[in-house]
Amino acid sequence: MPKFFLDNAPGETALLDGEDGRHIARSLRMRPGEALTLCDCRGTDYDGVIDAIDGESVTVRILGSRPCAAEPSLSAVLYQCLPKLDKFDLVVQKSVELGVSRIVPVLSMRCVSRPDAKSLAKKLERWNRIAAEAAKQSGRGILPPVSPTLPFEQAVREAESAGGVNLLFYEGGGVPIRERIGEATRTASLFVGPEGGFDKSEVELAAAHGITPATLGPRILRTETAPLAALAAMMTVSGNM
Structure with missing residues (x-):
């Protein structure tokens, strides 16, 4: 599943634009309803689903959060x-x-x-x-x-x-x-x-x-x-x- 990093923890929704939005819309050709993972750069992953795509801006609805399983304890x-x-x-x-x-x-x-x-x-x-x-x-x-x-x-x-x-x-x-x-x-x-x-x-x-x-x-x-x-x-x- 595609994963993208955020500068801060998201609220109920998150907006991805710039390089990430362009990658989702143009390269991956994802559509509303498709799932992806967001990360707050602090060890927490957020399960999300695309709500809307407007050009190279992507709105993601947050479904839940969990500790990133790939992050080591060391x-x-x-x-x-x-x-x-x-x-x-x-x-x-x-x-x-x-x-x-x-x-x-x-x-x-x-x-x-x-x-x-x-x-x-x-x-x-x-x-x-x-x-x-x-x-x-x-x-x-x-x-x-x-x-x-x-x-x-x-x-x-x-x-x-x-x-x-x-x-x-x-x-x-x-x-x-x-x-x-x-x-x-x-x-x-x-x-x-x-x-x-x-x-x-x-x-x-x-x-x-x-x-x-x-x-x-x-x-x-x-x-x-x-x-x-x-x-x-x-x-x-x-x-x-």
Whole structure:
């Protein structure tokens, strides 16, 4: 069933226009009486039926609401060090599909990709667009944001202040995910390095701020593979897959 996101919770009716209205009327060719799902971006889905279509404006009558079944109980923030080329696009798309709650691009010591401020602003806009499209496709109950890029030390301090279970995936070894994440875990953050991995001094800095070195097994994964493997494992052991 088609799903569309709203800025706020709807009342008895909701009006969809602009891109969404155009998509319903022109692309999907939906008609009055057909059902669709609306979401308030806060984890609640609304069952609706189309009352009227006027050009590219669609009026939807709300029938009821329910918690979004696709939204995981684990709120996971991904701190992903910037990779080369367009690998970050893939990380954003697949991380949102897997249930991430927020993505933070990070600049660490071994990042080869170091875009200037103007380039980062354009990339951030594209990344958030990719995240929104992935959220719609996967039936999420929120639109996970991609935040502005942070230096590694600032990202570490942010994760520490947020609390929860904080893991840094390190090729030098660490604890398995299942030893830190379980069905009772509600918040977590995960740090993934760039192509060259984390410098030892960064691992030590993270550990000093309560972020535990963790492992994804004996194989060394690519920077775009590691966050997806980690998120899939975290969602599995927390009962969300």
